[in-house]
Amino acid sequence: MTVRGTVRAPSWWNLAPLGVVAGLSRTEGGVVEHDVVALTQRLVRAASMNPPGVEEAAGLVLAEQARAWGLQVSVQEVAERRANVIVRLPGAGTAPTLVYCGHLDTVPADSRGWDEDPLGGVIRDGYLWGRGAVDMKGGLAAMLTSLAALRQADVALPGDVVLAAVVGEEVDCAGSRHLDGTDVLDGAEWLVVGEPTDLDLVIAHKGAIRVQLVAHGKAAHGAIPELGANAVVAMSDLIAGLRVFPEGTVPYPLLGLPSVSVNTIEGGTAINVVPDLCRAVVDIRTVPGTDENEVLATIQAAADRAAAKVPGTDIEVSVMHVRAPVGTAADAPLIRAAEETAVRVLGSSRPARGAAYFSDASVLAPPRRLPTLLFGPGQEKYMHQPNERVSTTALQEAAAFLAALPRTLYGVAR
C-alpha cells in the first residue's frame, strides 16, 4: 500500500516524537467516547483563526493524534505554517475511496461577548465551549476518532477511508483548492464534509458568485452637471431591482430559489462634484442548476442598459470568486447508507435537508462529480458567534455515526 499524496513535511513542521500523545484510552461500542471530546478540546486550544490564517498548531494536534493512533499521516504544505493534513485508513481491497473532509481554520474571536475563554475548551453544562467547537473542530475530531475506532476494531474495509483536514476554508478555500490539484482524491467516489449539521443529513448547499460592479463616468462641477457623466446615477439604475435569474427559474428542492443582495456601495468624492466612479459588490447565492455564465451575461446586459441611460458612463462587471453549489440525490447510495446508519447508530432517522452556507465541497465535489453528504456535530446557530459551543454527546454520536457509515456503505459485516 503506497501512501498517495505524501510529501516531505516542510521544515517548519515539527511533529513530536511518537509516543508522547496518549493512544486510545477506552472504547465503547467501537468508538472512543472520551477521546473525541478530548481531541476537540485540544484542537480548540490550538488557535487557528483565519484571518490571519495560521493553522499550523491545529494541524500538528491532529497529525500527532492520528499518528499516535496508528494511522497513516501525510502533510501538504499550502503556504508557510499552513498545511493540509491527510490521514489514510488503507482498505483491504480495490473498492473506491470514501473521503472525509474538514477545515482546520476558524473565524476570529476575541473575548468580547463570551462567557468562557474562546481558546479554553472549557466543558460546562454538557457543552464544550470555544471558537471552532462547532465550526468545525468538533467535526474534525469526530472524523479522526472514527478512523481510529475503525482501525482499532480491525474492520477490513474494501476501500480506503481518507480524512483530508484542509486549511483556509473561512477565507478562500486555499487548502481544498490545493488538495484539488493533487492526487490524494484519485479513486474517491464519495465525500463527507464534517460541517455542523446538528447531526442532520445535509445533502445540498448553496453556492456563491461574488461580483464587483464598477461604474465609470466623468467628473464635473456640481453646478453644471450636464458637463459630467454621473457614475452613481448609472449604478443606482443598475442595482435597483437587480435581477440575475430569468423569470420562471424553478426552486431547487431543499434550497429554494437563488438570491441576490447588493451588499456594499461607494462612490463620489464631494457634495459639489459629479462622481466619476462608483463601486458595488453583489453577493449572489446559487443553487444546483444555476448557470453561472447565464447569471453573468444577465448582469452584463443589465449593466449595459443602465450605462446607456446615462451617456458617458460605462459599467464593468467582474467576478471576484465563485463557489459551486452542491446537491446530491436523496436516493444516492451514500445518502441511503447515511440514513440507514443514522437509524442504527443515532436511534432515529435524521432529516435530509439543505444548508445555506457553502463548504469545501464547492471546490472538491463538482470536478469529480462526488456525491456529497454534510454531517457534523453542533448547531448552525452557533457558527461564527460568541459562546460557540458543541454538545459533548453530539461529538460522541457524530464519531459513532462516522465509524459506522463506511461499514454500511461498503456492506461490511458489523
Ligand SMILES: [Zn+2]
Ligand atoms: Zn466551516
